[in-house]
Amino acid sequence: MQKKIEDIAFAAANHYISKYPNADGSSTTQFYAKETSKLFLDALVQGSPEETEDLNASEAFPEIVEAKETFFDMFTMERGFLDEALATKFFRPLEEIRNYCTKIRFGNQSFGVESARVAKKVLMDVQKTLTDVEFADFVFDRSQAEALEVMSIFSSALEGCVLRSFSLSLNELAEETIKAFVPLLKSQKMLEELKFNYFYISVEAARAICELLPSIERIKSLHFHYNDSGDDAAETLSLLVKKCIALEDFEFSASEIGTRGAIALAGALSEGSRLKMLNLTDNMFGTKGGIPLSQVVSRHLGLTEVYFRHMNLEDEGVIAIADSLKDAAQSLRVLMIGGNNITSKAAPALAACLAEKKLLTTFSAAGNKLEDVGSIKICKAISKGHEQLRVLDLSANAMTVIGVS
Template sequence: MDEDEVPEMNRDDVDAPKMDVDDAATEMHDDDVFETDTRSETKVDDGNRQLQIFHMDSTAQNRLHSIKLWPPSQGRRQIFVERITIILTIPSILSRMYGLLSKEEAQEDAKRIEAATFETANQHFEKESDGDGGSAFQLYAKQSSTLMMEAVKRGPRVKQEITIAPENKKVVFDISKGKRAFIDADEAKDLLKPLQEPGNKYTKICFSNRSFGLDAARIAASVLVSLKGQLTEVDLSDFVAGRPEDEALEVMKMFSAALEGFDLRYLDISDNALGEKGVRAFSELLSSQSNLEELYLKNDGISEEAAKAVVELIPSTQKLKILHFHNNMTDDEGAIVISELLKKSPILEDFRCSSTWVGSEGGIALSEALATCTGLMKLDLRDNMFGVKAGIALSKTVSLLTNLTEIYLGYLKLENEGSLALVNALKDSAKFLEVVELAGNYITAEAASGLAEFIVARKESLVKILLSRNELKDEGVITIAKALEEDFPRLTEVDLSFNMIRRAGAKVLAQAVVGKPGFKVLNINGNYISDEGVEDVKEIFKNSPDMLGPLDDNDPEGEEYDDEDEDADEDKQEE
């Protein structure tokens, strides 16, 4: 048979009602071999209710000794995608619990799973000493199994209304890429001509990075009015830069009036130094929005009064999925107001309230309100002043957020107690967590065992572990490094920079990650590693130097700490 001729699998061959997807996914392990030069067979064992995805007859198995298993041809990769699609759409116990994926969703997930696992396995193959591709193929199958289980347990996504324009028409009209400058009336007429072309299909405009004065705003407003019923996404971030306050507010009012009644899904009015006056300048626009799915208010001077104006003006956030308040002067009082908005946003998936001067009281209010948002997938609360009490309050909410994939909690003054409360909650709840960030929280070696337990519990899903600027020292880092010796099929980055690490900790950590398939970077910059230790680490990464981050901030003469502690760390390394 020709290399790319692989028989198609008929879905009717699978006894779907009797198939258990959990068993099917876990069946794909080291002994399951993807066809190389022979026919592939798919069957169901009714007694065990298991789907054997890759099966080879004895002749094929004997031939494996004389053929290369990697890389699979493009044709075989496509067959693999088709089979994953079938498995993801077969009714099972899990699909009854989490919902059955549509064929379109399953195809999308199957392509993503195959591409991710192929990349990881191919990187591994390039480092294989034997070069026959056997271990690369096993990794390909095993990691696919893990990602398939994640896709099944995530269940079907919430359907979104998507407007697709003909391929020969643009959808996004973007003037943000040009030179950052004031726009006058003549330039506005010239720039906005495409929006006036009959039959244009623009559904999104981006006027960011251009500063509109009154005359230019009048031109733009008249153009925008003609697009009612067509635009669904509007980006007006940073569009009055350098204008006097009175002029800027008047420009905002013009745009607001022009866009009143537009049925928007996406609105970005970031970087406009709004304050309460600016928010209310957009009152006509905001008060006509009941179907927003994404709202961005970053770097807008959102104080307590401005936050009240936002909550007051927007009639409904029932459909809101993304809400960003980064870099505002929100403070505790503003956070309490925002918490009321969160309680009215039941399907929120992505919330960012970083660098907003929020302390313990506001942190507790936000934490309790987020319990309403049980579908949250991404949470970013970095660079606030929560403290331990707010951290513990947040941990109670995190235990309810089973869909979390990314959580950023750096520089919140959590200390050991707050940090451990959070990782313990994440250990039990966030089964799909990919990114965890706890930088700058005064975490010491005393919390390392708790961190290590969490890391191991989430080893199948974690992609990035970011723990920079803490106080783990060698003792804590060695404990974490021991945990990292386990298999982490998706891990690409570990950041333990600025943690007072010396030679012993750096070596053990480097050894723990250097051989991981798909791993990309270890950051241990800004530590106290001796010159000899730096050479040790570089030697460990000699075959993959790009995986070791820069060491230009390393301080071999770094701050002294108890010699007995350092001796103990050396002993722990030897154990």
């Protein structure tokens, strides 16, 4: 697991460098550390093998069960460029499992036109069984013209597949990339999971996403992470979110969304009622964006995970959210509100909310200004009846020895 996390964070850091070529080594290192920490924390929240001994293998680790038979993953290969000969060699194992391969992850290898054509021949044979496809950093260091041609080849090869999930990450061409995948995207009517991560989503790219997906009523999981979208793109994508009536898992994190985009997304999310996971971390929603979020969490009674870190919610926003969560989300297991500039003023509302969440496993309010008074109130609220709590983080809250003890 550790190597997989490090590989993903390393690829994200390479994308950061290509996007910000003038960035110094320190900022790149900080970005890598931040991404690694996020991935490790997500893994920690989901649980370790020791905590899932009572589950069978398919329940505890569904992503690796029968991996040799059903999952073709190019991230297991050494990073490099694929020519026609290497592609023929690399795809030989896929030819052997073509009758029952269900998931493919393309990445860590840069495809040229010739190697993409080799891949197309093989992919045509797995169309009937394929349900999950991920593209991540698969045309790096190629010219724009060649990269777009490669994407078009893959899109035409997979057109007509009945996919359950589709993920497009670590690509810089944005709108052009979306349009290159038109044949594939327009042919999808059964999608349940859709992800665009590490992907610059401009307003034009957002419009393309909204226009090219013919059927989104079945989508349960929708992720946008580290996309530099901003308010305009967030407003456009909110129109897509509003139509995802079956949505259970929504992430729009690290995408430079301000108050205007926050209000639009909150309005769209309020149209539904099935969310279980909500992650809006690393955006500048502010207090005016936080208050509409309180209305969102009050509607989605089945919420189990809420990630609202580094959103500048401040006391007013967090109090509104805590008040709404108190009487909703009775199965809440994860609540992350670190780095929101909240003080001890928000502690009573947080304490009252947490006291009701007996199933809570993870709570973090790190990087705030709760001080001794606020931290003690929170600790008292969860001191009894919270036997499942495994992670409690109140670090960097200006506490003295009294609060820490």
